[in-house]
Amino acid sequence: MNTRRKDALVAAGALAAITAGTYANLSWSGPQERPLDPAGLALLVVAALSLAFRRTAPLAAGIVAAAAGVAYYAAHYPGVFTAAPALASIYTLVVLGRRRAAIWLAAALTVSMYGLMALAPEDPPPGSWMALLSGWLVAMVLVGEVTRSGRAYLRAVEQRAQAMEQRAEAVEQRALEAERTREEAALRQAGEERLWIAQELHDSLTHSISVVNVQTALALELLERRPERVREALLAIKESGHEAMNELRATLGVLRAPEEVETGLSGLPRLVARAEGAGLRVTRTVLGVPYAPAPEVDRAAYRIAQEALTNVLRHAGAAAVTVTVEYADSKIVLRVENDGEPGVAGPGMGLIGMRERAVAVGGSLTAGPGEHGGFTVHVELPARAAA
Incomplete structure (x- = not known):
């Protein structure tokens, strides 16, 4: 109504x-x-x-x-x-x-x-009637004032309650938005970690497995022609398998202990020795005064060199490889050159993973036929990773 x-x-x-x-x-x-x-x-x-x-x-x-x-x-x-x-x-x-x-x-x-x-x-x-009328007039003013004040108080209480409810809704909304942001960040971080683990496993295990495959093929060939050299091939297989286990353990160990130190350019001689054990002639050259770059740059350089040597073993059919590391003031230059077939490139994520590693620390990578044939991987990494 x-x-x-x-x-x-x-x-x-x-x-x-x-x-x-x-x-x-x-x-x-x-x-x-x-x-x-x-x-x-x-x-x-x-x-x-x-x-x-x-x-x-x-x-x-x-x-x-x-x-x-x-x-x-x-x-x-x-x-x-x-x-x-x-x-x-x-x-x-x-x-x-x-x-x-x-x-x-x-x-x-x-x-x-x-x-x-x-x-x-x-x-x-009739004075009594006038007194009664005057009393009623005063009473109406007083009762009206009390009623007005009471209604104003109730309105103020309702407004405060509404304001508190609105603030509570705003806080709840902000909490929901923060929770969604945290969930999105967690999903993004999980995706990045999955990609990192995939790259680590690919770079570390592929190299060792490739050496095992090459040495196994060599052992089978020597078994008939030169049985006395089979032992060397089997030892190389054993070493590669042991190295693969160490790499896998190190990768999984990172998930449990983030503070564990990973392999950097100081492990490059070991990569060269393993490639030589697989039958490659490897020449390693160091230019400039070696220094310790940022840990993520050091790790990226090692993984790129490892993947480049793995690609040579698996796809290039090369006999000789040159690995050059140049220490400049503000960057590190890594070159891996082989004398194999320049047009041969295997499937998978090898080159993609190497380029992503370089870009992730603010560097660059080019790969293609060399000036004198073969295939060259040229990497430039900053001494300090990009922020």
Whole structure:
């Protein structure tokens, strides 16, 4: 039910109650009071129906109710209920925050009624009725103020509750967003770790397995022609298998102990020795004064050299390899050159993995046919990894 319809029902109820109360108390009429005629009823109707506008036009409704009440009593009509609509309007004005207007209206009504009573021919004047009216006027102002303050307090409590609820929702939303961000970061980190593990296993195990394959083929060939050299091939296979286990253990150990030191360029002589054991002629050259680069650069250089030698063993069909490491002031240059077939490249992730390792630390890698035939892998890595 909307406010306008509710106020109309209140006005209709007030009219019925005031009219019934006035007729019920006609026996209390004084000797100077005139009978209730249509003009008096009209004033009752105006006073009561003004309540229909007590919220849409509270001051105007209060003035109309007060004026109708004063006119009613000035005409000496009977009853005391005609002032009720004016009291209700004063209460409404205070509740709506128009306390000053309510006080002025109450004062005007009081002065008017006192003036009427002073001019009344009755002896003595009805002072008790005026005291009652004044008390009701003060009560309406006070009750209206208490009601207004209570409603304001409830609104403030509701607003604080809504603000707290909104803050709680905002905190929950931020927590959900943070959780999603953490999950995305964890998934991204897991993907990067899987890629790193795949590269580590590929670079470390492929080299050792390639040596084992080459030595196994050599052992089978020597078994018929030169049995006395089979032992050397088997020892090389054993060493490569042992090395593969060490590489695998080191890779898995990183997952358990991040602080463990990984192999760098200091392990390059061992790679050369293993390649020589597989039948390659390897020449290792070091230019400049060796120094220790950043750990990730050192590790990347070692893995790239390892993968390059593995590719030579598996795909190039080369007999000779040259490995050159140049230590410059701000970078390390690594070249692996072989005299094999330049157009032969195996499947898999060898070159892709080498290039990704170089780029990951801020370096670059080129691979292709050499100037004098064969195949060349040229790598330039910064002394310190890119931030």
